[in-house]
Amino acid sequence: MEKGKSVANGITPSLKNLQLNPRLKAVSSSPLSHSFPLPLKKSKPRSLVSLCLGFLGQHLEDIITDISELAAGFPPDIKLAMVAIARRRKLLNDDFLIVLAEHSWELLDISGSDITDFGLATVAKICTNLQAVDVSRCDKITAAGISELTCHCWSLEILRCGGSPRSDFTARRCLSLLKPKLNDVEEESWEELDRMDICSGAQSLRWLVWPKIDEDSKMSLATECPRIIVNPVPSPIGFHGLQVPAEASASVALDYSMVEDIDPKTWAISGAARRSIDLPSRDELPMAERFRLAFLERDARLAPKRAKNARQHRRRAEREYLMSSTNAKSIALASQASKFLHNRS
Structure with a gap:
């Protein structure tokens, strides 16, 4: 996977090198450090690109009908950032996603959105280089949409699913799609297989994030497809001898790197419409x-x-x-x- 940078620098982030650990404050070993407090490091000002994205995000309802014309000349990473903002604003649908889809995208987070099988299938045909996808809490996506995703995105390594009763049901229906089906081969292990030996299924899938996976599904994957690791926990020493990519961690949003430099007020701008994914749902209010x-x-x-x-x-x-x-x-x-x-x- 190609090395990238954050949206603030205008380049698509890399899935392999994404750093999610918080920055630690450096403490001097000098004796004076115990007597005088260290000055606090000033926060880095937001880039002009992030400020512009924040402004567009706050007025997304007004421009959403003309988004195809407005975003025609935007770079792929800026379009992906707008998708991330629209998802948090609860405005992400098939039309919006299809208009902005770019072939160079390597990650896609549509969790909790109104994307349907049609939207996912269309984007899968455009963004064939996808390596990490989050479809959790997408109640309008069925096994048909996941089938299109695995059929066209052969580089898919990370898949996030489940999160709601409907999405959990879809994930169970997709087990047969995720397990690679083999041609007549003589190798004794998955590691010795060549891509040509796999005739269908999720050929490159290695990490499956499914928080409420049932025991039968977990056992089935472990027995029939041990190369797919379910719900890995990132750690400094790796998981089962493997270094877990940050995108396989359910604790952080897959598209976090796309909006980390954007003011959170962008998707929580008015009292009645404040529906940030980090805040309680309006349905939970008295x-x-x-x-x-x-x-x-x-x-x-x-x-x-x-x-x-x-x-x-x-x-x-x-x-x-x-x-x-x-x-x-x-x-x-x-x-x-x-x-x-x-x-x-």
Whole structure:
């Protein structure tokens, strides 16, 4: 997998070299370090690219219908960052994803979105270089969509699934699709197999993140396809002798690197619409609070219409007054005559 950088630098991140460990503060070994506190390191200012993405993300509802024209000249990593923002804003659907899809993408996070089998299949045909995909909590994706993904993306190494009852059901239905089916071969181990020996299935799949996998499915994978490691736990010494990639960790969003330099307010901008994936769902709020937020949202939406109606009513009242009052008519005619005489002079 090619080495990359963060979105802030304008280059697609690498799956192998993504660093997720928090930065540790350096402590001096000098005796003075125990007597005087070290100065705090100033946070790095956000890049211009990140600020622009944040602005676009806050107004995504206004530009989503014209996204195909606006994003036509954007680099692939910027398009992927917009997909990450749309997912957090609960605006990611088939049309949005298909318009932005790029052949060079290596990761795709559509978890918790409204993407369907059609959207996933279309993107799989475009983004054939995908190596890590997250379809967890995608209740509109079935085994048909996963089949298209494994059929066109032969480099797929990491797959995240499950997370909801419907998605767990789909994952169980996809077990036969994930297990590679072999031609007539004489090798004694999976490591000795060549890609040409595998006729179908997820040929390169190595890591499966499925938090609530049932014991039968886990045992079936361990017996029939031991090369696929389920729910690996990253550690400094590796997992079963293997270094687990950061993208195979369920504790961090797959597209985290695409938005780590963007202000989180981008996807949590208004009280009623604050639906960040890191915050509780609106459905978990008390009923009275939900009604209050709904009223505020409706009141803000109808405020421009009320102001327009008030202006129309005022102008209508002024016209009716001029038509019904003799005194008002004489004042209006005198004003017009005064303007005429002033212009003549």
